[in-house]
Amino acid sequence: MKTSVSIVGIIGLLLIGSSPAWTATVDPHTPVSSDGRAFLPVHDALRQAPGVTGFNGLAVEGWADDSQASLPASMDTPEEYALLLQRQPKTAPVGIESIIGTDIRSRFYTIDYPNRAVGLLTFNQGTGSFICTGWLISPNTVATAGHCVHTGGPDGSFSTNVVFYPGRDGATSPFGSCAATTLFTVLGWTNSSDEQYDYGVIKLNCNIGNTVGWFGWWWQSSTLKKQHAKITGYPGDKPIGQQWGNFGEIAAAEKRQIFYRRDTFGGMSGSPVYQPDREGSGCQVTCAMGIHAYGIHGSGNHASNNHGTRITKEVHNNFLAWIAAP
Amino acid sequence: MRRSPTGSLLLPLASILLVLVVANCRRVATEDQPISARATTDARTEPGHGVRGRVTTADGAPISTTMVRAESLDGPKQAIPELAVMTGKDGSYWWPLKPGRYRLSVAADGYPRVSREIIVRPGEVAQLDFILKRASP
Numbered sequence: 246m247k248t249s250v251s252i253v254g255i256i257g258l259l260l261i262g263s264s265p266a267w268t269a270t271v272d273p274h275t276p277v278s279s280d281g282r283a284f285l286p287v288h289d290a291l292r293q294a295p296g297v298t299g300f301n302g303l304a305v306e307g308w309a310d311d312s313q314a315s316l317p318a319s320m321d322t323p324e325e326y327a328l329l330l331q332r333q334p335k336t337a338p339v340g341i342e343s344i345i346g347t348d349i350r351s352r353f354y355t356i357d358y359p360n361r362a363v364g365l366l367t368f369n370q371g372t373g374s375f376i377c378t379g380w381l382i383s384p385n386t387v388a389t390a391g392h393c394v395h396t397g398g399p400d401g402s403f404s405t406n407v408v409f410y411p412g413r414d415g416a417t418s419p420f421g422s423c424a425a426t427t428l429f430t431v432l433g434w435t436n437s438s439d440e441q442y443d444y445g446v447i448k449l450n451c452n453i454g455n456t457v458g459w460f461g462w463w464w465q466s467s468t469l470k471k472q473h474a475k476i477t478g479y480p481g482d483k484p485i486g487q488q489w490g491n492f493g494e495i496a497a498a499e500k501r502q503i504f505y506r507r508d509t510f511g512g513m514s515g516s517p518v519y520q521p522d523r524e525g526s527g528c529q530v531t532c533a534m535g536i537h538a539y540g541i542h543g544s545g546n547h548a549s550n551n552h553g554t555r556i557t558k559e560v561h562n563n564f565l566a567w568i569a570a571p
Numbered sequence: 572m573r574r575s576p577t578g579s580l581l582l583p584l585a586s587i588l589l590v591l592v593v594a595n596c597r598r599v600a601t602e603d604q605p606i607s608a609r610a611t612t613d614a615r616t617e618p619g620h621g622v623r624g625r626v627t628t629a630d631g632a633p634i635s636t637t638m639v640r641a642e643s644l645d646g647p648k649q650a651i652p653e654l655a656v657m658t659g660k661d662g663s664y665w666w667p668l669k670p671g672r673y674r675l676s677v678a679a680d681g682y683p684r685v686s687r688e689i690i691v692r693p694g695e696v697a698q699l700d701f702i703l704k705r706a707s708p
Contacts, residue, residue: 343653370665370667371665371667372623372659372663372665373623373656373659373663373664373665373666373667374656374657374658374659374664375654375655375656375657376654376655376657377654377655390652390653392652392654392667393654396667397667401667438669440650443652479655480655481638481655481656481657482638485636509653510653510655511638511640511653511654511655511656512638512653512654512655513653514652514653514654514655537653538652538653539650539651539652539653540651540653541648542643542647542648542649542650542651543647543648543649543650544647547650548647548648551653
């Protein structure tokens with residue numbers, strides 16, 4: 246009897262010791278920075294708020310102002326832009342993942358808010374050169390996809406030589422450009438390259454948002470299905486630097502991702518998925534609900550919709566912490 | 572003297588209690604760790620899997636600032652981040668792709684589109700170069 250009870254105890258030991266409840270688990274939303282810094286907690290009142298309202302910027306509508314940029318406004322010379330365009334693809338193969346049905350994208354002018362708060366991102370990862378889209382969420386903070394700031398996974402690395410061109414318009418950078426100082430994403434992306442945690446931000450060496458404005462955002466746990474949404478970014482199948490996008494509805498929403506049949510393309514990673522005219526708690530007017538990241542793949546909602554990372558309460562909290570970071 | 576049932580359970584209960592205490596210590600140690608983590612990979616090198624190569628003309632001249640597109644050929648398709656992957660000044664590119672089968676395509680002004688299939692294996696970086704030839708008149 247004594248022996249059998251002891252054996253039961255040992256078996257209990259083994260079962261409890263191997264229980265997932267007792268293994269070390271890490272929150273996938275844990276922030277990660279390119280310089281290894283820790284983060285101070287954000288004031289609880291801000292964390293509890295359902296969102297943040299944006300700012301439409303100090304620059305007069307229709308007027309290019311580079312006073313807050315680290316590099317001045319510029320226009321490529323005809324020779325420079327011709328060189329840039331020299332090898333551009335004429336057309337993209339229709340039907341590969343991102344263009345769903347007829348291509349209904351439109352080109353946007355970038356001199357006014359909020360389009361001027363969306364910008365072209367150029368950067369390197371390893372030996373490669375890349376383009377993404379980013380959008381300001383504070384004077385010096387740009388939101389984008391996690392895979393634009395880090396390659397993802399445990400053998401990944403942060404991007405380098407990151408430059409942000411707000412309101413880039415073809416060969417013109419009407420508001421100048423700013424370089425990145427620090428990059429942030431989360432462990433769910435750097436540890437596992439899990440697309441549900443594919444988001445991050447870039448801190449800039451300038452406060453260009455004071456000029457061009459920045460986006461607000463909001464989060465909600467209820468469905469976003471059928472909410473109208475706009476996507477704006479810099480697709481690689483168009484001449485570099487042109488801002489394109491379109492308008493439609495959210496087709497489906499899961500806990501950490503949103504799905505839409507709006508046309509997207511390589512280069513639009515990081516584009517805001519937003520409402521330009523929202524009236525609701527947490528954020529009014531220009532309000533983002535997600536960050537575009539992927540074309541069609543896999544199964545379920547992923548197989549028939551382009552999709553991105555949903556702004557949840559955790560994303561909201563990280564945005565606030567990263568905005569507050571120096 | 573008969574031993575009470577309670578006394579017989581003391582050893583296994585103590586063992587369980589010990590496990591609980593040890594597990595809590597492990598959890599506290601986790602929470603004490605810094606809440607930020609460091610990237611440990613050298614930013615100058617490429618991560619563990621993907622495709623790299625060069626895009627050149629038939630006589631070896633690099634074709635720069637040209638987009639290299641990737642399409643998953645697996646069923647179901649792999650997720651491909653909607654980066655725009657551009658060739659650098661020397662015509663080189665790097666595509667961070669998860670293991671699987673892909674079709675990579677390159678199109679440049681004045682050249683027909685060229686597509687090639689490649690397999691990316693776990694932990695490997697595949698090499699895929701493109702030579703673009705001008706269309707025949």
